[in-house]
Amino acid sequence: MSATATAELERRVWDALAEVPDPEIPVVSVVDLGIVRTVEAGPERIRVEMLPTFVGCPALEVIRQSIAQRLAGMARRVEVEPTFAEPWTSDRITPDGRRKLRESGFAPPGPQPPEEPAGRPLFTTIALRPSAGSPGAREATCPFCGSRDTTLENPFGPTLCRAIFWCNACRQPFEQFKAV
Amino acid sequence: MSALTGATGTSAHGLDDATRDALAELLLCMADDEFVLGYWDSEWTGIAPLLEEDVAFSSLAQDEIGHAAALYELLAGLTGEPADRIAYGREVDGYRQAALLDHARGDWAFSIARRFLYDTADAVRLDALAGSSYAPLAGLVAKMRREERYHLAHMHAWMVRLACGGEEPARRLAAACERLWPDALAVLAPPAGERRLLDAGILTESFATCRQRWLGELAPLFEELRLPFPFRPAPGASSSRARPAGAPAVADAGQPGRLEPTFPEPGPEGRTRHNDDFRWLWGELTSVYRSEPGATW
Numbered sequence: 001m002s003a004t005a006t007a008e009l010e011r012r013v014w015d016a017l018a019e020v021p022d023p024e025i026p027v028v029s030v031v032d033l034g035i036v037r038t039v040e041a042g043p044e045r046i047r048v049e050m051l052p053t054f055v056g057c058p059a060l061e062v063i064r065q066s067i068a069q070r071l072a073g074m075a076r077r078v079e080v081e082p083t084f085a086e087p088w089t090s091d092r093i094t095p096d097g098r099r100k101l102r103e104s105g106f107a108p109p110g111p112q113p114p115e116e117p118a119g120r121p122l123f124t125t126i127a128l129r130p131s132a133g134s135p136g137a138r139e140a141t142c143p144f145c146g147s148r149d150t151t152l153e154n155p156f157g158p159t160l161c162r163a164i165f166w167c168n169a170c171r172q173p174f175e176q177f178k179a180v
Numbered sequence: 181m182s183a184l185t186g187a188t189g190t191s192a193h194g195l196d197d198a199t200r201d202a203l204a205e206l207l208l209c210m211a212d213d214e215f216v217l218g219y220w221d222s223e224w225t226g227i228a229p230l231l232e233e234d235v236a237f238s239s240l241a242q243d244e245i246g247h248a249a250a251l252y253e254l255l256a257g258l259t260g261e262p263a264d265r266i267a268y269g270r271e272v273d274g275y276r277q278a279a280l281l282d283h284a285r286g287d288w289a290f291s292i293a294r295r296f297l298y299d300t301a302d303a304v305r306l307d308a309l310a311g312s313s314y315a316p317l318a319g320l321v322a323k324m325r326r327e328e329r330y331h332l333a334h335m336h337a338w339m340v341r342l343a344c345g346g347e348e349p350a351r352r353l354a355a356a357c358e359r360l361w362p363d364a365l366a367v368l369a370p371p372a373g374e375r376r377l378l379d380a381g382i383l384t385e386s387f388a389t390c391r392q393r394w395l396g397e398l399a400p401l402f403e404e405l406r407l408p409f410p411f412r413p414a415p416g417a418s419s420s421r422a423r424p425a426g427a428p429a430v431a432d433a434g435q436p437g438r439l440e441p442t443f444p445e446p447g448p449e450g451r452t453r454h455n456d457d458f459r460w461l462w463g464e465l466t467s468v469y470r471s472e473p474g475a476t477w
Contacts, residue, residue, distance in 0.1 A: 052323075055243070055320070056245060056246015056250075084320045087322045088323070122394075123300065123333060123336040154235060158235070160246075160327075178330075
């Protein structure tokens with residue numbers, strides 16, 4: 001297979017992956033979420049490495065199977081392998097993914113908390129109403145009215161990757177994809 | 181449980197037998213800690229004092245059992261035994277969680293105190309593994325630390341809320357801490373084969389050093405919240421002349437300045453002797469597996 005043909009196949013694999021929805025938030029694809037780490041494609045074998053958003057994500061197996069099914073037939077063998085070789089972080093969500101989240105009522109995550117050095121203080125307090133520079137501040141912009149006047153209701157939401165906020169301006173609850 | 185791989189290019193095969201056994205024992209202890217705590221957490225689903233906490237504890241349970249599953253998978257990669265069988269196929273005395281995690285959930289203050297003591301000790305342990313030379317573990321730990329900090333921040337908020345929440349919550353929280361401190365020490369009791377793990381760079385700090393950091397960070401908070409903190413500096417503490425010139429100032433076991441318990445140091449059975457609470461839980465959590473061992477569900 002020529003280099004051009006390989007590149008073409010890889011492009012088709014990425015295009016196909018862009019059609020595989022996240023089972024918990026189906027408006028975004030596995031590519032939008034940055035779950036796909038690498039794609040190696042050849043006529044014999046396609047190998048996709050995926051990064052779990054959370055270690056205990058119950059959708060992991062469903063995502064793995066959806067990817068394998070979507071790619072079936074594009075090579076003789078399709079391998080989809082989850083890995084922790086690097087941590088998935090919410091910064092991997094693409095600009096397109098953030099827009100789609102917002103349009104369907106989810107606040108996209110704020111900036112990922114910095115990698116913590118091993119000697120960091122053990123606990124920081126999560127501020128309910130963030131102020132500039134406060135440690136552990138969690139900011140969210142209301143996806144419905146665009147207000148930044150929001151309050152963290154619960155850092156734990158209906159799935160591992162979502163937190164619950166309240167908008168003080170339009171007085172509605174909303175969910176944010178967690179910054180991890 | 182799905183098979184998860186760590187960084188490519190590193191495998192258990194580079195380890196000699198004794199080091200591999202020491203690593204396997206450490207993984208089993210950590211996995212069992214998270215596994216058993218996750219089950220106790222899940223008991224709050226539906227009956228927590230606040231709806232928000234129903235959600236929070238269900239989420240915590242899912243995280244911890246997810247961490248346990250990933251750790252059991254790493255262990256399966258070392259020993260060849262299927263992860264599900266390690267998790268569910270052992271007799272009750274084969275479990276290695278710390279005594280802190282044996283207790284039933286108790287009242288809300290008890291659950292919060294236990295979780296806070298565990299989460300802080302676990303955070304120090306994870307720090308000592310973040311730079312592990314065993315790449316599959318280092319990779320998993322990097323991911324776990326990002327999730328555990330949410331747990332820790334949440335428990336810290338609850339510790340403050342209960343300690344400052346009037347007479348009854350403060351009394352219940354203090355009673356829970358008093359009861360749990362001796363068993364909490366088992367989380368950071370040095371694992372068997374620790375020397376080998378340190379020599380191989382799998383573990384980057386001794387558990388004695390970890391324990392001193394843990395206690396050192398908790399001391400001011402417990403003082404501020406007026407909660408029991410049954411530790412005192414070892415004799416000779418804070419007298420710099422007791423330290424030979426040039427010796428490192430890091431508090432470590434055997435060094436003056438270290439915090440030592442005011443109660444008798446718990447024995448070595450903190451991960452091997454289990455109480456009746458855990459015996460009951462074991463019966464619950466293994467009942468499905470034992471009904472048809474080896475079945476695929």
